[in-house]
Amino acid sequence: MKHTLIHLNSSPYSSLACKEGLDFALVLATFEQPVDLCLSGAALAILTDNQNPTAEQGKNLHKLLDGLEFYDIENIFIEKHHSWLSNQPTWQGIQLLNEAEWQTMFSQYQQVFRF
């Protein structure tokens, strides 16, 4: 069984990439494949609390985060230096990695997919 990392790097509101990446992660987990997530770039916006997008703006993917543990998706990584995140209420299920840990993370998986 291969351990998979899904790397979300797209804004949750500018395209479907973030949603379809999360959908893929949920399907992998449903088929009992070990899967972790990592977020960078515009995808970090998914972590901000109190999002209330309209239908035209896109789905509220933030709401999916609390359900990840029920799929046994328990490792969601971001890089520690995103200090702006600490200035606002954000989802607490993330694990912070320093730069070296972030860089070595990618080689610890047999498969990495980017969305």
Add this chain to the structure above:
Amino acid sequence: MQYTLLITGSPYQSKACHTALRFIRAALNKYPDSIKGVFFYEDAVLIGNQTAQPPRDEVNLTKAWQDIAEQHKIPLYLCIAAAVRRGIINESESRRYELEQHTLAEYFQLEGLGTLVDLMNTTNKIIQFR
């Protein structure tokens, strides 16, 4: 070694489908059994639209992929959820949604992401083109 190709880049906004096509030709040329299947996800599913008509002086990417599928018996899968939301509909989905037309090009088939998971577990490596 057998590969599965995962293509996620739009045929119109990226070169993912073009680059994957060059890769698969090179791979099949040297190792005829090296590709188990090709899975299109995200905007890449637009490659399976039979109604798209590219200008005659441009490459017909859909036709190029169909030729690969026909010549080498390589299955071309489109994620069904990604395809249906973008209007790529086969006959059975057309009936299900009570539509009068279907748009899925020949040699492409709609499959769930479970098929991609199965490909992941039965090939040595997956290569993503985005």
